[in-house]
Amino acid sequence: MNDLMKIYFAGSICSGRQDSKIYREIISYLKQYGLVLTEHFGDDDVLLDMGGRFSDREIHDKDMAWLLESDVIVAEATIKSLGVGYEIGRAIEHHKKILCLYRPTVNLRMSAMIAGAPGIVLAPYDTLDEAKSHIHKFFSKIK
Amino acid sequence: MNDLMKIYFAGSICSGRQDSKIYREIISYLKQYGLVLTEHFGDDDVLLDMGGRFSDREIHDKDMAWLLESDVIVAEATIKSLGVGYEIGRAIEHHKKILCLYRPTVNLRMSAMIAGAPGIVLAPYDTLDEAKSHIHKFFSKIK
Numbered sequence: 001m002n003d004l005m006k007i008y009f010a011g012s013i014c015s016g017r018q019d020s021k022i023y024r025e026i027i028s029y030l031k032q033y034g035l036v037l038t039e040h041f042g043d044d045d046v047l048l049d050m051g052g053r054f055s056d057r058e059i060h061d062k063d064m065a066w067l068l069e070s071d072v073i074v075a076e077a078t079i080k081s082l083g084v085g086y087e088i089g090r091a092i093e094h095h096k097k098i099l100c101l102y103r104p105t106v107n108l109r110m111s112a113m114i115a116g117a118p119g120i121v122l123a124p125y126d127t128l129d130e131a132k133s134h135i136h137k138f139f140s141k142i143k
Numbered sequence: 144m145n146d147l148m149k150i151y152f153a154g155s156i157c158s159g160r161q162d163s164k165i166y167r168e169i170i171s172y173l174k175q176y177g178l179v180l181t182e183h184f185g186d187d188d189v190l191l192d193m194g195g196r197f198s199d200r201e202i203h204d205k206d207m208a209w210l211l212e213s214d215v216i217v218a219e220a221t222i223k224s225l226g227v228g229y230e231i232g233r234a235i236e237h238h239k240k241i242l243c244l245y246r247p248t249v250n251l252r253m254s255a256m257i258a259g260a261p262g263i264v265l266a267p268y269d270t271l272d273e274a275k276s277h278i279h280k281f282f283s284k285i286k
Binding site: 013014015049050055056057058059060061063077079080081082083084085087088089090091092093096109110111112113114115116117118143 | 156157158165192198199200201202203204206220222223224225226227228229230231232233234235236237252253254255256257258259260261
């Protein structure tokens, strides 16, 4: 009874939005594998949430509720981000399946805490096709 | 029977070492409150651990063992770092007491996931004296 799989996409918000186009493309591709609970993380107006529309506590609690509800975490971790690290740390404790995409040409040294964590599938990529191939392989294994 | 309190100091390693002098000063000050399990995070040769001396898995498992053994986490989170975020996320799940120091003049927008997490004492500072004052207040309350 595999209903729609729930996916938490994690990407940098406060640490910089320069990869938001890549996030949108990954999120769009992910939709064939399930419901992306954090689809709006690809939108540039996600930053408006920070500007007073919601308190930090409201943002944290809403995102954590989605994280806990999800079956799978797909992180794009090229931009070094406290929030993405935090989400991965909490997801590990809840035994979530985690795919961690990153571009090693930009993030020259992935954190040893992420690269060395058991249970994270590390997926270095260069082109978007490579990222999609990692995603496809990851979901094929957990279906 | 308060033996020596065990402190896990967290700071950026792979995401940049430009704050290492500040880390050393904080670690040195922390020693009056307990045993700093990760004292070497202030040393610049901590990067040698990454260069092949230990695998990512060994680094992760060693640091996680210290994190779990500690009573208190003191993070310097000015530099955006996946590792520090990860450590804070895992520490929260283990109900550790967490002090999160950062310099808002450098980190202009602290992650909402950190700023909004219940259980983290957020401690923005500018001068080292202010950081010490935050630390003193934090330990005074948990003694």
